Amino acid sequence: MSPSTGRRPRLAVLVSGRGSNLQAVIDAIDRGELDAEIAGVFSDRPGAAALDRVAPGLRWSAEARRFPGRDAFDAALAAAVDSVRPDWVFCGGYMRILGEAFVRRFDGRLLNVHPSLLPRHKGLHTHARALEAGDAEHGASVHFVVPELDAGAVVAQVRIPVLAGDTADRLAGRLLPHEHRLVVATLALATAGRLDERDGQVRLDGQTLFSPLELDSSGILRPGSRC
Template identity: 65%
Template sequence: MTARIAVLASGRGSNLQAILQAIADHTLDAEVVGVFSDKPTAPALRQVPAARRWSARPTAFPDRAAYEAALADAVASARPDWVVCAGYMRILGDAFITRFRGRLLNIHPSLLPKYRGLHTHARAIAAGDPEHGASVHFVIPELDAGAVIARVKVPVLPGDTPETLAARLLPREHALLVAVLGLASEGHLAEQEDVTRCHGQPLLNPLSLDSADRLVS
């Protein structure tokens, strides 16, 4: 059955575009049923029809809880199977996460558990890391701390800047997200009592994306 995906995004929506392209290419059996943003001018919103967009500035609400309750209601109304944070730059509160726990995914530009939070490319370069990457993980109340489902790695090259490293990683990040959503859409991915299951078995270590865009143990 075609998976229903809701996407949260704050910016240009390059990961969203990768999802939409994979759907158009029939390599991902899914439908983007809504795009939700904290920024009404976010370019990501323009990638879907108006009927599938929802946006509101958090400052338009009396407090964070009210904003997130409205966001959660909007997401729930789209009846998603999976909710994907793809460049959504606000930290989600416990109530939102609890409502969608087990089907809430995030893609983060680092090899988690390294470099939670922001400025990951600069931090990897400053640390002298030989490689960098991206991770897809289940979202839990602790920032970027949920179980990592899969990672992809790229080399850090001499002379790299945060911008050049980000540009090298981005297409691999897109491929990683699409591959994980492929697992999810086929019913092969689940989180049960803090245990990630892949093909029905506990996932003891994160999967890796190989050069052929396959997820391997």
């Protein structure tokens, strides 16, 4: 329960595909590891498999191409998200760039998971790009969303080694369960009221973090030592 409201914090989740991060969140709630509730799931793809992971009353979707422009779609999405009164909005595999008006509307409570060790490999095809760059490590990052793509303050990261013989698909497959654990651990901080952002910097329990938290092998987020 939130100490300020006396109710479970509400999560709005934006999705475009399978929804494996959404399922990880649902499973963590069911296990009692995440004190929150899914207030709604929203997609730019009405056929997204992720929508089937929640009850019909929690789903909203619309095809962006049916709107006269990006701003019109974002306004409809923002109105739908706002209607469920979320405490946090989480982009869990949402593949459409959010416009500035949407980002500003949910400023300070809008998080995204990105499959790279930001600031490396912003955008798409991160696994292939990590291999092409000869990276020794790969990973995932949860960050606050700002209008610039994948440029918001990074809250937490998880790292895995790049192994000899890795392909993009193999690397992605090995990373995914770690990404799920990272998402759950970070959202647990957020929904507990321990996480916020001020002037482009992440704060935990009111103290500024000067490097992202790092998820250890036991699933605990610890202060990071790398910039």
